[in-house]
Amino acid sequence: MIIGQSGGPTAVINASLYGAITEGLDQTKEIGTIFGMVNGIEGFLSGKYINLTELKGTNELELLRTTPGAYLGSCRYKLPEDLSDEVYPKLFDMLNKKNIGFFFYIGGNDSMDTVSKLSRYAETIGSRIRFIGIPKTIDNDLVLTDHTPGFGSAAKYVATVVREIIVDASVYDNKTSVTIVEIMGRHAGWLTAASVLARTFKGDNPVLIYLPESPFNQDAFVEKVKKSLETTPNLVVCISEGINDGEGTFICESSGEVGLDVFGHKTLTGAGKHLENLIKDRLGVKVRSIELNVAQRCSSSNLSETDLRESSNAGVFAVQSALKGETGKMISFLRRDDHPYDMSYQLEDVNLICNQEKTVPKEWISNEGSDLTDDFIRYVRPLIQGNVTIPQENGLPLFAYRE
Amino acid sequence: MIIGQSGGPTAVINASLYGAITEGLDQTKEIGTIFGMVNGIEGFLSGKYINLTELKGTNELELLRTTPGAYLGSCRYKLPEDLSDEVYPKLFDMLNKKNIGFFFYIGGNDSMDTVSKLSRYAETIGSRIRFIGIPKTIDNDLVLTDHTPGFGSAAKYVATVVREIIVDASVYDNKTSVTIVEIMGRHAGWLTAASVLARTFKGDNPVLIYLPESPFNQDAFVEKVKKSLETTPNLVVCISEGINDGEGTFICESSGEVGLDVFGHKTLTGAGKHLENLIKDRLGVKVRSIELNVAQRCSSSNLSETDLRESSNAGVFAVQSALKGETGKMISFLRRDDHPYDMSYQLEDVNLICNQEKTVPKEWISNEGSDLTDDFIRYVRPLIQGNVTIPQENGLPLFAYRE
Numbered sequence: 001m002i003i004g005q006s007g008g009p010t011a012v013i014n015a016s017l018y019g020a021i022t023e024g025l026d027q028t029k030e031i032g033t034i035f036g037m038v039n040g041i042e043g044f045l046s047g048k049y050i051n052l053t054e055l056k057g058t059n060e061l062e063l064l065r066t067t068p069g070a071y072l073g074s075c076r077y078k079l080p081e082d083l084s085d086e087v088y089p090k091l092f093d094m095l096n097k098k099n100i101g102f103f104f105y106i107g108g109n110d111s112m113d114t115v116s117k118l119s120r121y122a123e124t125i126g127s128r129i130r131f132i133g134i135p136k137t138i139d140n141d142l143v144l145t146d147h148t149p150g151f152g153s154a155a156k157y158v159a160t161v162v163r164e165i166i167v168d169a170s171v172y173d174n175k176t177s178v179t180i181v182e183i184m185g186r187h188a189g190w191l192t193a194a195s196v197l198a199r200t201f202k203g204d205n206p207v208l209i210y211l212p213e214s215p216f217n218q219d220a221f222v223e224k225v226k227k228s229l230e231t232t233p234n235l236v237v238c239i240s241e242g243i244n245d246g247e248g249t250f251i252c253e254s255s256g257e258v259g260l261d262v263f264g265h266k267t268l269t270g271a272g273k274h275l276e277n278l279i280k281d282r283l284g285v286k287v288r289s290i291e292l293n294v295a296q297r298c299s300s301s302n303l304s305e306t307d308l309r310e311s312s313n314a315g316v317f318a319v320q321s322a323l324k325g326e327t328g329k330m331i332s333f334l335r336r337d338d339h340p341y342d343m344s345y346q347l348e349d350v351n352l353i354c355n356q357e358k359t360v361p362k363e364w365i366s367n368e369g370s371d372l373t374d375d376f377i378r379y380v381r382p383l384i385q386g387n388v389t390i391p392q393e394n395g396l397p398l399f400a401y402r403e
Numbered sequence: 404m405i406i407g408q409s410g411g412p413t414a415v416i417n418a419s420l421y422g423a424i425t426e427g428l429d430q431t432k433e434i435g436t437i438f439g440m441v442n443g444i445e446g447f448l449s450g451k452y453i454n455l456t457e458l459k460g461t462n463e464l465e466l467l468r469t470t471p472g473a474y475l476g477s478c479r480y481k482l483p484e485d486l487s488d489e490v491y492p493k494l495f496d497m498l499n500k501k502n503i504g505f506f507f508y509i510g511g512n513d514s515m516d517t518v519s520k521l522s523r524y525a526e527t528i529g530s531r532i533r534f535i536g537i538p539k540t541i542d543n544d545l546v547l548t549d550h551t552p553g554f555g556s557a558a559k560y561v562a563t564v565v566r567e568i569i570v571d572a573s574v575y576d577n578k579t580s581v582t583i584v585e586i587m588g589r590h591a592g593w594l595t596a597a598s599v600l601a602r603t604f605k606g607d608n609p610v611l612i613y614l615p616e617s618p619f620n621q622d623a624f625v626e627k628v629k630k631s632l633e634t635t636p637n638l639v640v641c642i643s644e645g646i647n648d649g650e651g652t653f654i655c656e657s658s659g660e661v662g663l664d665v666f667g668h669k670t671l672t673g674a675g676k677h678l679e680n681l682i683k684d685r686l687g688v689k690v691r692s693i694e695l696n697v698a699q700r701c702s703s704s705n706l707s708e709t710d711l712r713e714s715s716n717a718g719v720f721a722v723q724s725a726l727k728g729e730t731g732k733m734i735s736f737l738r739r740d741d742h743p744y745d746m747s748y749q750l751e752d753v754n755l756i757c758n759q760e761k762t763v764p765k766e767w768i769s770n771e772g773s774d775l776t777d778d779f780i781r782y783v784r785p786l787i788q789g790n791v792t793i794p795q796e797n798g799l800p801l802f803a804y805r806e
Contacts, residue, residue: 068570069571073574159799161698167701167802168472168697168701170472171477290697293694294568385798386798395707396600396601
């Protein structure tokens with residue numbers, strides 16, 4: 001078998017790798033060597049891979065479970081749409097030379113696109129290699145699954161830090177202030193929405209929460225901030241980086257540069273900074289903006305035990321599914337109940353998942369687009385439960401590093 | 404007794420409050436009611452205080468120990484230099500009316516200035532009220548003490564997050580990239596220096612570390628980045644917000660606005676952003692800057708058990724010292740040994756501490772101002788040792804909140 005990681009890292013993408021490796025090591029009858037692509041399919045195409053079987057029984061393998069980032073290295077590489085492109089026979093030739101029977105790819109939307117193309121190409125040439133996608137994204141934006149591995153830990157991180165920022169914002173409470181927290185999420189506001197968990201009572205901060213799913217009106221925003229300051233003198237507002245006017249123009253485009261990444265996504269900076277300047281200009285109050293930045297996807301300090309367990313199990317289930325003959329599928333989570341939380345693993349057609357985006361349902365967004373409903377809270381709360389103790393050495397977390 | 408908090412919050416300023424309250428509650432023979440100033444001396448002057456004796460035996464008191472921020476609220480209020488100002492008799496009148504015998508103030512440089520003035524005024528009028536300062540600052544910039552409560556936890560937070568950012572920066576390792584991490588510290592680089600602990604081997608990231616103590620030359624910086632990229636393709640650089648040209652001009656002043664706070668300190672933004680643009684312009688490589696921001700002072704996710712214990716003990720020792728008749732003193736830490744770490748509590752004259760600033764000694768800065776020596780590592784490592792489990796509810800940290 002061979003396994004790779006792709007797209008932006010999360011705090012638990014290596015937990016899925018850990019799950020797949022440990023299950024692969026257990027299935028000695030059907031799986032010989034376990035290879036790891038270095039820097040995803042892009043790296044593999046240039047001949048970069050390692051032997052993961054050698055991790056058997058090592059402490060390194062155990063550390064891998066709680067190591068953030070992508071142990072194998074990642075890539076942002078899109079396979080050609082045209083299945084008659086020469087890269088496909090080249091890749092399958094490489095896979096066949098290593099006697100690969102099972103191909104696992106851990107990633108988000110774009111990575112599922114890779115699994116889709118490879119499984120479809122395999123069908124056209126009658127290859128028996130099986131291709132399974134293991135979901136991963138802090139954005140929680142994959143369709144046909146209740147949620148995605150990586151989201152729960154990122155949500156727990158965001159809710160924790162926002163709760164701490166609320167405490168920090170309240171220390172000078174004889175004054176009026178606005179704190180704007182900018183949270184990751186281009187088109188899907190799941191992670192920003194999770195900041196609602198930081199609230200300790202009704203009406204508590206963050207009083208206002210804005211997602212990309214609702215059109216953002218700057219005048220209405222200023223009015224809401226002004227009104228909220230009357231009851232909450234130290235106001236905390238959470239916004240997605242991707243808030244927009246509902247017609248495709250990002251708020252940050254009002255004042256900053258915008259570029260395109262390799263997948264044609266707009267790269268964003270500064271929605272928070274823009275709104276900071278707006279509030280300063282219009283209301284003249286003390287205001288600061290805080291970008292939570294990469295720690296949202298790489299902090300191991302606030303892992304959700306639920307997320308960690310599910311991510312590892314997704315890796316295990318992927319190997320088991322491939323051995324049962326499945327291909328062209330993604331591991332999916334089915335929620336049976338919220339309370340007590342009850343979840344099971346299943347498979348969905350990867351072709352129906354790739355290049356789709358699941359956003360926060362309109363019916364979970366309230367207060368003219370500035371709050372979340374109790375239904376959303378019931379959805380997200382189980383995903384952040386449980387703490388994880390990270391192995392430490394000399395007072396700092398100990399991680400696994402590829403040689 | 405009465406106690407207050409002042410200046411910027413830290414993750415353990417409430418641990419000192421906890422220590423002082425619990426010791427005050429134990430000393431029933433000499434201490435009656437324990438009052439807390441709300442929003443420091445500024446709030447107290449406007450009649451804001453609470454009764455802390457009521458916390459006795461409550462869960463709230465136990466939660467206080469691990470609650471970040473300033474439970475009592477803080478202020479940035481400077482008492483007049485002129486001891487004949489009318490605020491002094493007004494304040495002492497208020498203290499006498501409440502029958503206050505012991506006055507404790509938790510804070511940094513500016514708060515020690517308050518303790519100094521009040522104890523000197525008390526002497527002039529023959530007041531028997533005793534004034535003791537309890538140090539607190541993530542900046543570690545107080546003189547006459549080995550280190551300050553709050554620094555250890557902030558240092559542990561910085562080293563942990565920088566280690567995670569290093570992991571995050573290495574996932575696309577077939578490309579060249581520069582990550583600039585901006586860390587708090589206007590004039591003293593202690594916190595930025597602590598990022599050296601994130602290194603796992605000699606030559607590892609963060610390869611370059613710049614403090615305000617060394618003159619920063621932008622051309623030399625670009626050259627060092629260029630050279631470092633040859634051996635470390637995904638380079639991580641840590642800088643203090645206060646890096647400057649050695650003649651008083653902050654690097655961030657090259658491109659951003661600069662204001663003054665109430666104490667006449669320059670308020671800074673954007674040294675990291677400025678250097679990001681510089682590197683992009685000069686070297687044309689992929690570069691990003693990350694501002695660690697307020698989580699450095701308010702995150703409870705990476706408390707140092709050593710720091711938490713010492714902070715609490717500083718509060719206990721303050722009450723014990725006041726009861727022994729001490730006044731005009733600050734609690735100070737004396738280190739007897741690094742390994743095993745051996746520390747004791749003592750007192751220093753607060754007049755010799757206030758309005759001074761302890762910077763990182765030149766002999767601990769190496770490599771023409773871009774690295775730290777092993778002596779510094781021996782100094783800082785003991786301060787981040789030990790983990791603390793924060794009480795949780797529903798997957799999030801549970802904090803104490805003032806009614």
